[in-house]
Amino acid sequence: xxxxxxxxxxxxxxxxxxxxxxxxxxxxxxxxxxxxxxxxxxxxxxxxxxxxxxxxxxxxxxxxxxxxxxxxxxxxxxxxxxxxxxxxxxxxxxxxxxxxxxxxxxxxxxxxxxxxxxxxxxxxxx
Numbered sequence: 001x002x003x004x005x006x007x008x009x010x011x012x013x014x015x016x017x018x019x020x021x022x023x024x025x026x027x028x029x030x031x032x033x034x035x036x037x038x039x040x041x042x043x044x045x046x047x048x049x050x051x052x053x054x055x056x057x058x059x060x061x062x063x064x065x066x067x068x069x070x071x072x073x074x075x076x077x078x079x080x081x082x083x084x085x086x087x088x089x090x091x092x093x094x095x096x097x098x099x100x101x102x103x104x105x106x107x108x109x110x111x112x113x114x115x116x117x118x119x120x121x122x123x124x125x126x
Contacts, residue, residue, distance in 0.1 A: 022093035023084040025120040026111045030079050030099060034070045038063040046114055046121030074102020082108070091115045 020028070025044070032041040038060040042048050048056070070076055082096040097109040112123045 020119050021084070022086065022095050022111075022113045022120050023081045025113060025122065026095040026097055026109075027079050027081070029111075029122060030076060030097070033063055033066045034076045036064065036067040038067070044122065046116065046123055070101070073105055076100070077102050093120065 029041060029044060032038075032044070041063050042051075042056060042059055045051075045059070048059070051059070076099060078100040080098040080100070082098050084093065084095050086093045091114060093113045093115070095111045095113065097111065099107045099109060101107075113120045114123050115121075
């Protein structure tokens with residue numbers, strides 16, 4: 001179930017910050033969700049600045065479920081970047097992560113990002 005939760009979170013969430021690499025953005029997302037900082041996580045979403053209040057509330061509730069799921073698994077013990085591939089034009093990236101939890105479970109995760117003027121953002125689209 002958590003793999004599906006993360007896949008949707010990765011689909012919805014991103015990180016801002018002009019100097020951050022795609023892999024740093026992907027790791028930062030997990031850290032924010034684990035800490036329950038859903039507001040900060042949502043500020044990292046490509047396109048969330050245009051979201052309605054209802055969309056923001058639904059997304060925060062969804063991310064809070066991810067936080068609870070991580071806690072139930074003993075928290076995040078380690079986030080390992082498996083690969084980072086940046087497109088030739090430097091505007092898109094794919095990051096593969098391996099997330100190890102305190103209870104020993106491991107999830108593989110894939111994140112797609114777009115480069116925006118304020119940094120890398122996890123995409124909401126294809």
